[in-house]
Amino acid sequence: MKFFIDTANLNQIKEAQDLGVLDGVTTNPSLMAKEGITGANNILKHYVDICEAVEGDVSAEVISVDFQGMVKEGEQLASLHPQIVVKIPMIKDGIKALKYFSDLNIKTNCTLIFSVGQALLAAKAGATFVSPFIGRLDDISTDGLSLISEIREIYDNYAFETEILAASIRHTMHIIDCAKIGADVMTGPLSAIMGLLKHPLTDSGLKKFLEDYKKGN
Numbered sequence: 748m749k750f751f752i753d754t755a756n757l758n759q760i761k762e763a764q765d766l767g768v769l770d771g772v773t774t775n776p777s778l779m780a781k782e783g784i785t786g787a788n789n790i791l792k793h794y795v796d797i798c799e800a801v802e803g804d805v806s807a808e809v810i811s812v813d814f815q816g817m818v819k820e821g822e823q824l825a826s827l828h829p830q831i832v833v834k835i836p837m838i839k840d841g842i843k844a845l846k847y848f849s850d851l852n853i854k855t856n857c858t859l860i861f862s863v864g865q866a867l868l869a870a871k872a873g874a875t876f877v878s879p880f881i882g883r884l885d886d887i888s889t890d891g892l893s894l895i896s897e898i899r900e901i902y903d904n905y906a907f908e909t910e911i912l913a914a915s916i917r918h919t920m921h922i923i924d925c926a927k928i929g930a931d932v933m934t935g936p937l938s939a940i941m942g943l944l945k946h947p948l949t950d951s952g953l954k955k956f957l958e959d960y961k962k963g964n
Contacts, residue, residue, distance in 0.1 A: 748926050751804070751934035753914070755782045755793065759937045760800050766940075771803035773856070773878075773914065773934040775834070776810060791827060798828040806856045806876075808834035809844075817844040825853045832856050832875060837865045842872045849873025856912065866898045870909040876932065881925070882915030891915070892924050899929045919943055 749770035752763045755778040763769040774797065779785070784793050794807045805828070809820040817840060821833040825848075832854040835841045841857065848855045849872065856876040857869035861884060869877045879898060881891025898911050913925040916935025919942030925933050 748930065749803075749910075749932040750940060751806075751912070751932055752937060752940065753778070753916070753934040754936065755779045755784060755797070757796060757800055760797060763937055763940060764801050768940070769801060769803065770932070771805060771830075771832075771934075772797050772801050773806040773834070773912075775808045775858075791823075794824070794831065795827055798830045801830075803830065804832045804854065805830045806832045806834045806858075808858065809836075812836065812838060812840065814840040814843045814847075817841065818847055821848055821853065821855075834858050835874075837861075837869065842868055845869060845872035845874045858914070861894070863894065863897045863901060866894075866909075866911075867901060870902060870907040874909050876910045876912040878912045878914040878934075880915035881913055881921065882917040884915075885917070892928060895925060895930050896928045919945075 750768050751771040751773050752760055752769060753773045755774045760772055779790050784790055798805050807824045809817045811817045811820050817835060824831050824833050833848055834856045835844050837857055837859045845855050845857055854875040856878055857874040858878045860866050860877050860879040866877045879894050884891035884894060895911060895913055910931035912932040912934060913930040914934050916922060916933055916939055919939050922933050922939055
């Protein structure tokens with residue numbers, strides 16, 4: 748399972764990278780704005796900064812909702828750095844754009860996936876990744892993990908190469924559950940990743956080891 752971090756914060760990206768388990772980054776205009784990064788030129792520069800801070804794929808989102816606009820933006824984003832993955836929304840023109848970029852061997856991430864049908868269309872169009880938003884489904888009393896399971900079953904039935912990128916991860920158990928049901932990638936906050944480190948028996952065991960060591964010296 749690949750670990751992506753969902754942020755535009757360079758310090759958090761570097762912390763996850765230093766941990767040695769980070770495979771990539773996802774971000775979007777909202778996360779950019781949260782870090783005070785606005786304006787087209789500043790956003791493009793920040794994408795490059797992220798690519799230089801991490802090894803692996805960096806999803807960069809288009810903001811156009813028409814085919815020509817997505818193509819223009821996507822080509823610009825892809826030209827910024829070899830690690831860039833063009834993030835495309837799940838809409839009609841988005842499917843057309845996925846096919847266009849697939850034919851050019853440009854990596855894509857189809858975002859805002861909330862149904863199996865959407866994931867199937869994205870895979871047919873050649874998306875590199877699909878991003879089901881499990882946390883947002885949970886927010887409306889729908890089981891986001893079931894969506895991951897259903898997509899996994901269909902992709903395995905037909906040997907689609909599209910990777911399932913579990914997005915809108917809210918906490919550590921989301922990561923564990925997605926790993927159990929076969930998500931290829933998860934993207935979430937640094938806190939969810941760091942939560943995998945924690946267990947009270949580890950803390951108490953280490954404390955006991957250190958106390959016993961001090962007694963003998």
